[in-house]
Amino acid sequence: MVVIWNVSIRKAIGVVLPKPPTCGTYATSIGFGVCRETSDPKIVKIMCIGRLRDVESIACIPRQVEVFTLSTRAWKSLSGNLPRKSIFFSECSVAKDGTLYWVASDGNTVNERHNLIVSFDLTSEEFREVSLPDSLAYRSSLSMSKLRDSLVVIDYSVEANIWMMEDESFTKLFTVDLNTPNALKVIGFSKSGEAIVIVSKDNHFGHG
Incomplete structure (x- = not known):
């Protein structure tokens, strides 16, 4: 369950997450932000392949991206503009100006993998990739945050x-x-x- 807490009105809403597959093949990342146009809060659930050895054998990830919109109180699965199955997302995202950002890694083997930033626009509900410079692309440990704005x-x-x-x-x-x-x-x-x-x-x- 994800709990959305509005501190200003001291009200919390519990949102039950869609049940993931029972096998241990997949990892889940959660993002939360607000749509720029409607001011509607949204939860984004991304399922990615959690083990490198499974990347080649899995043709597609079931229910790879699901979005919950607070006004409708419903989840929906996205079918277009999905991340490549070889991309692994960090657990937490950072929200800024109606867009969610994750540090991610991409590649089929440890030696081939490189870091990148993946963003998700909460209005258009589309993903975008941002390349990192070599000084960051091949580091073993990265995270994201916000410094002022x-x-x-x-x-x-x-x-x-x-x-x-x-x-x-x-x-x-x-x-x-x-x-x-x-x-x-x-x-x-x-x-x-x-x-x-x-x-x-x-x-x-x-x-x-």
Whole structure:
């Protein structure tokens, strides 16, 4: 179940997700945003192949993309403009200006796989791919977030490098040092632009 919570009116609505296949072949990613034209909240459920060894043997992914619209209280399956079956989506999306964005990877083998950004327009309900520069396309660990009103890609190596995404170009903004004790990853940014880092202390997790 997904719960949509409107903080301003203190009202929550539970939405039951379509039941996935019982086998462990597939992985699911969920996105939430609001249509620019109708201001209607939507939930996007994407099913992708979760194991590389299954990419070649699966001809198509059943119910690959399903969209829930709050005004109709109904799910519908999309049949056109679907992502390639070889694309694997990260679990969480980032919403900006009526569009959802995911960090994704594409390829049939580990050596062939590369990172990219996949977007979904909540009005036209169409997918689009954004290529990453080589400095990001072959990194092993990436995530996305919002810094003020801009989309950023976070590249993890020894430290966290913050890249701003503007149209289809990427500019490195700054680096967050993760060499401090128990620092794990950047999970977002404050209104002033400071990085929010999750840390581990005495085997418990917290924000620092």
